[in-house]
Amino acid sequence: MSQNIRIVLIEDDDILRMGYESLLNDVAGFVVVNAYASYDLSKKHLDADRPDVILLDIQMPGTNGLQALPFIKKALPQANIIILTVFDSPELVFEALTLGAGGYLTKNSSAAKIIDAIKEVSTGGGAMSTNVARIVMRSFQKNLNSPLTKRETEILDRIANGQTKSQIATDLFIDQETVRSHVKNIYIKLDVNSKSEAIKTAKEKRFI
Amino acid sequence: MSQNIRIVLIEDDDILRMGYESLLNDVAGFVVVNAYASYDLSKKHLDADRPDVILLDIQMPGTNGLQALPFIKKALPQANIIILTVFDSPELVFEALTLGAGGYLTKNSSAAKIIDAIKEVSTGGGAMSTNVARIVMRSFQKNLNSPLTKRETEILDRIANGQTKSQIATDLFIDQETVRSHVKNIYIKLDVNSKSEAIKTAKEKRFI
DNA sequence: TAAAATATCCCCCAAAACGGGGGATAGCTT
DNA sequence: AAGCTATCCCCCGTTTTGGGGGATATTTTA
Incomplete structure (x- = not known):
């Protein structure tokens, strides 16, 4: 059989962090190797954790998720990072994507969506919730009523x-x-x- | 109760077109008002069809799906168009999105994903299959090893x-x-x- | 079919911007 | 101590820019 997908959670809300941990640990093929309340608490351990996928909150004490993203990418270039946050402003979405996030989910996402997303990104796919997809798609859309020839x-x-x-x-x-x-x-x-x-x-x- | 979501299919493959039609007609709240084998065949009827969502193939005899997109947008500005195609090249994806497609699904998408996508776009959301999401997300990603300060x-x-x-x-x-x-x-x-x-x-x- | 828009080319002119070369200095990181 | 970074200074000739004034042929639209 193939290896388990190794997951690390970085989320400051205790309830949510434990909730995600127990949810994901129950999924066949998933193993949550560690869960931290902030990036600053995680950084010494990430290397040893060898995560395939990191679920990363934006709002955190100390270094926030977006600030942490480049550091994580540099330390663990092969890890796929999914932003999991309540925020879905265009600015934050675009910043996360330019920094190399492999997914962007808002916290209203269902358990099934989160599980799907983890499977997707660990096989190189992309994952975003529909409100994020809408933001991204709008950013591509050209004005079809241009006065220019x-x-x-x-x-x-x-x-x-x-x-x-x-x-x-x-x-x-x-x-x-x-x-x-x-x-x-x-x-x-x-x-x-x-x-x-x-x-x-x-x-x-x-x-x- | 709320109105049905009115769907039009434009897909040249007879088997697929009929398959989608019977699939979607069986969904509560969906009604396939018409199904055409090409845009050229559909254009005189689209106005009367008053679709909320159009599933649009790219490869078609006559006007292809991407060429048709601006015309459909102009004729039915409130309709949401989902591209449903076998192709997932970056060029086609970006072109479809700049032309205002509300969704881009590849034909390996499951029935459930297609149904979800229709529900999503008709409430103003975005929908894309994961391979498309990957393409889109990569297009945002900056090089984190820039030599520039x-x-x-x-x-x-x-x-x-x-x-x-x-x-x-x-x-x-x-x-x-x-x-x-x-x-x-x-x-x-x-x-x-x-x-x-x-x-x-x-x-x-x-x-x- | 007639009018409008579009794409193509021409001239004059002065001001601004560009790019290459040569520096210096202060502060911060390694 | 060495290197990088951000800041500022001077020289020079060439290119680009934007404003003004046109013309003509084709294509599109009304």
């Missing part, structure tokens, strides 16, 4: 990627003056008069 | 957002020459010698 969007996108007008002209096989002409129209449509304002406005309104 | 990352990020060195200097309350100095170091570390190369390299390596 295809060509203008293409050019503004390249400007946002640091290309100069002459580089864009070369890449698109058109004259620099053509690019300039498009840029003028972009500025008029976005009601701006500089590169940085155009990028800022376009990103805010999700035109690019 | 905090200050350098901050400055490069602002450059990537179209700010000039003097604007950056003003915003950060430092001298333009200090910004220039940081930029020089960024260029050396990234082995580039222009703004656009720096942005390109840094984005590729996920330093910003």
Whole structure:
């Protein structure tokens, strides 16, 4: 048979921590190797714990979960970290994901969802609760009513990627003056008069 | 009692389409109002169908699912569209999400997951299968071993957002020459010698 | 079909930004 | 003690920018 999935819990609420521990220890194939009330309390032991999956709360005394994430990643690069928190603000979600969390669950998640998520992340998958998925998906969604044409969007996108007008002209096989002409129209449509304002406005309104 | 969730299927495979139809019609609170073998066949009827949720295949004769997405969004702005496909390449996933899909499921999803997903999106949530979640989460993850310092990352990020060195200097309350100095170091570390190369390299390596 | 929008190209100009080179200094970490 | 970091200073020539004024052909839309 395959090895047990080794789990570490880092959660400051005593009741919740014990609840998760007993819940997960009862799952076949799972073993909770340790449970800590804070990252600061856990850090000397994590190495010996050899966890496959870490359930990490954000709100904790001392180093909080998001601050701890990079340190855990560095100490245990192969471990998968699932954020388990009451917070689901876009800022926290994006920060956790950029820091390499393998999952983001809110604490209203059912026991079955948490168990599923642990199985998922330990096989390299991703896991998020539906409210988090909604936040993430919205962040991708472009404005389908952009006033910019295809060509203008293409050019503004390249400007946002640091290309100069002459580089864009070369890449698109058109004259620099053509690019300039498009840029003028972009500025008029976005009601701006500089590169940085155009990028800022376009990103805010999700035109690019 | 609340209204039924009105579902439309657009799926070219006859067996699958009928399978989904009978599966979903058996769910309490769901009603499959129509099922089409292609978007082209559906478009005249969608308005009358008044669907709350549309399950949309990508691979179809005529207009494919991703091409159809903007048209459906325009015709039925309140409808939630779930992409249901065999494909899970990052390109297709991101395109679907930028076009406003409310869910992205791969066809290996279980019946229960599909039913869950429909319930989720119709209450404004997001739904994705775990392989899709993995792709999405990876796209957020930053490189934690960036050679750039905090200050350098901050400055490069602002450059990537179209700010000039003097604007950056003003915003950060430092001298333009200090910004220039940081930029020089960024260029050396990234082995580039222009703004656009720096942005390109840094984005590729996920330093910003 | 007629009008509007789009994509393409041309000119002038001054101000700003860029990138390469050469430094210095203070503070913090190793 | 050495190295890195963040801060600031000067030189220089080249490129880019944005504002102004156009034109023309194709495509889309009304």
